[in-house]
Amino acid sequence: MRGTRRALLRTGLAGGLGAAAALTLPTQGSANGVRPPSGKGPHIGILLYENFTLLDVAGPLEVLSRAPDADVSLIADRTGPVRCDTGHAAMVADYALGDHAKLDVLLVPGGSNDGVTSAGENSRILDWIRAVDRRTTWTSSVCTGAWVLGQAGLLRGKRVTTYWAAGPVVEERFGAVYVPERHVRDGKLLTGAGVSAGQDMALWLSEKLSDRATAEALELAVEYDPRPPFGTGNAVEAPQERKDLALKLIEDSLP
Amino acid sequence: MRGTRRALLRTGLAGGLGAAAALTLPTQGSANGVRPPSGKGPHIGILLYENFTLLDVAGPLEVLSRAPDADVSLIADRTGPVRCDTGHAAMVADYALGDHAKLDVLLVPGGSNDGVTSAGENSRILDWIRAVDRRTTWTSSVCTGAWVLGQAGLLRGKRVTTYWAAGPVVEERFGAVYVPERHVRDGKLLTGAGVSAGQDMALWLSEKLSDRATAEALELAVEYDPRPPFGTGNAVEAPQERKDLALKLIEDSLP
Numbered sequence: 001m002r003g004t005r006r007a008l009l010r011t012g013l014a015g016g017l018g019a020a021a022a023l024t025l026p027t028q029g030s031a032n033g034v035r036p037p038s039g040k041g042p043h044i045g046i047l048l049y050e051n052f053t054l055l056d057v058a059g060p061l062e063v064l065s066r067a068p069d070a071d072v073s074l075i076a077d078r079t080g081p082v083r084c085d086t087g088h089a090a091m092v093a094d095y096a097l098g099d100h101a102k103l104d105v106l107l108v109p110g111g112s113n114d115g116v117t118s119a120g121e122n123s124r125i126l127d128w129i130r131a132v133d134r135r136t137t138w139t140s141s142v143c144t145g146a147w148v149l150g151q152a153g154l155l156r157g158k159r160v161t162t163y164w165a166a167g168p169v170v171e172e173r174f175g176a177v178y179v180p181e182r183h184v185r186d187g188k189l190l191t192g193a194g195v196s197a198g199q200d201m202a203l204w205l206s207e208k209l210s211d212r213a214t215a216e217a218l219e220l221a222v223e224y225d226p227r228p229p230f231g232t233g234n235a236v237e238a239p240q241e242r243k244d245l246a247l248k249l250i251e252d253s254l255p
Numbered sequence: 256m257r258g259t260r261r262a263l264l265r266t267g268l269a270g271g272l273g274a275a276a277a278l279t280l281p282t283q284g285s286a287n288g289v290r291p292p293s294g295k296g297p298h299i300g301i302l303l304y305e306n307f308t309l310l311d312v313a314g315p316l317e318v319l320s321r322a323p324d325a326d327v328s329l330i331a332d333r334t335g336p337v338r339c340d341t342g343h344a345a346m347v348a349d350y351a352l353g354d355h356a357k358l359d360v361l362l363v364p365g366g367s368n369d370g371v372t373s374a375g376e377n378s379r380i381l382d383w384i385r386a387v388d389r390r391t392t393w394t395s396s397v398c399t400g401a402w403v404l405g406q407a408g409l410l411r412g413k414r415v416t417t418y419w420a421a422g423p424v425v426e427e428r429f430g431a432v433y434v435p436e437r438h439v440r441d442g443k444l445l446t447g448a449g450v451s452a453g454q455d456m457a458l459w460l461s462e463k464l465s466d467r468a469t470a471e472a473l474e475l476a477v478e479y480d481p482r483p484p485f486g487t488g489n490a491v492e493a494p495q496e497r498k499d500l501a502l503k504l505i506e507d508s509l510p
Contacts, residue, residue: 033338033345223398226451234480246476
């Protein structure tokens with residue numbers, strides 16, 4: 001065991017993974033391992049709700065949680081496990097609505113139609129989003145999280161992006177202007193395209209929360225040098241047949 | 256509320272998010288929302304351990320859970336919440352080691368130095384990995400998950416990739432050959448580079464688990480059309496100064 005640790009540290013100190021191993025505290029150290037906000041840096045609050053889309057949360061969280069002194073809090077209507085749309089995973093909401101008086105960044109993930117429809121009909125969630133938005137520096141969404149922001153009344157007349165198949169919905173229902181870009185800023189409203197787009201959006205945001213050199217290093221920290229194997233992820237270029245199959249795969253993946 | 260649902264469905268049926276809303280079952284339907292394996296498709300088991308890296312798990316899970324009839328199970332030494340390396344989030348292990356007799360795909364995520372060192376010293380985890388590996392079609396890792404596979408004795412003489420800063424470690428300790436590519440296949444061993452690389456690896460794997468047309472549609476389903484804002488995610492091209500800052504940001508992000 002000592003040998004293992006030494007091997008990691010020696011390489012680490014030689015420019016590898018680093019001395020973090022010696023410094024890391026076991027998460028069992030605090031109650032349920034919850035890491036309370038330090039208050040030293042930006043506080044990012046991410047909403048969880050039943051049937052959210054996992055990567056919409058995890059992509060931005062992975063990037064933003066590495067920003068200097070950043071606090072990240074997972075917040076839901078109730079604390080405890082919240083199941084994602086496919087039912088294959090649950091994340092834990094460490095905080096309930098109202099546990100934090102102020103957030104610098106609010107991020108609302110997308111989810112299945114059932115998930116975003118239910119969240120967008122939950123008056124406690126919508127009231128909380130409106131209250132938090134009054135004091136945020138950035139209010140953001142990933143994928144169909146834009147639907148929930150729209151239900152809270154935050155998209156009217158705004159330039160936004162969302163999941164490629166949901167563009168017409170946000171335009172028709174909320175009077176927003178759908179811009180099919182990876183992420184779109186309109187004032188302090190920052191919206192991301194579908195699912196994986198949250199990573200690009202979060203890296204862009206990380207520069208605003210810190211500085212360019214830090215954001216460039218964060219992109220390296222998560223080794224974000226993507227190599228899409230098929231190059232078929234752009235909906236504007238995709239044939240209808242592939243779009244239909246993509247939507248069918250999503251439908252079929254739900255419980 | 257009906258209006259909301261109709262608006263989604265109407266657009267959906269017109270080529271938008273689709274009829275999934277009408278078909279989605281609330282996850283509250285089953286105990287803790289856990290979705291039991293259907294047995295109809297490939298069974299992907301993802302290991303969780305304290306101080307794992309969130310995106311290493313969520314990236315592949317998001318892609319693979321949309322593959323036709325795929326079952327995905329989150330498995331840990333004990334069931335229940337498992338905290339990620341930054342302490343900002345926890346995922347729920349729905350299953351304990353040994354709950355599933357056979358897995359088609361085993362995926363081991365990376366984690367902080369403390370996380371992978373501890374997991375790589377846990378004989379229950381290592382024995383389980385060796386036992387599961389005997390019957391898998393694919394045994395895979397993301398990022399420093401390769402360290403855990405190496406501790407289980409599965410990397411000796413293999414061509415592998417891992418987190419950019421960990422390449423020297425796996426070569427020195429396990430006699431593996433580090434190949435700085437996005438993902439590397441050696442027989443049934445499939446290793447991914449750091450953190451975000453799990454998405455590329457999972458899309459590549461999804462073709463093996465289904466077919467090319469399905470994999471191309473999965474790339475669109477998660478709107479994987481990445482636009483790295485800085486283009487600084489490649490470690491081979493990165494100056495030492497940026498590498499040092501990236502590793503410092505990771506160390507500083509730990510509890």
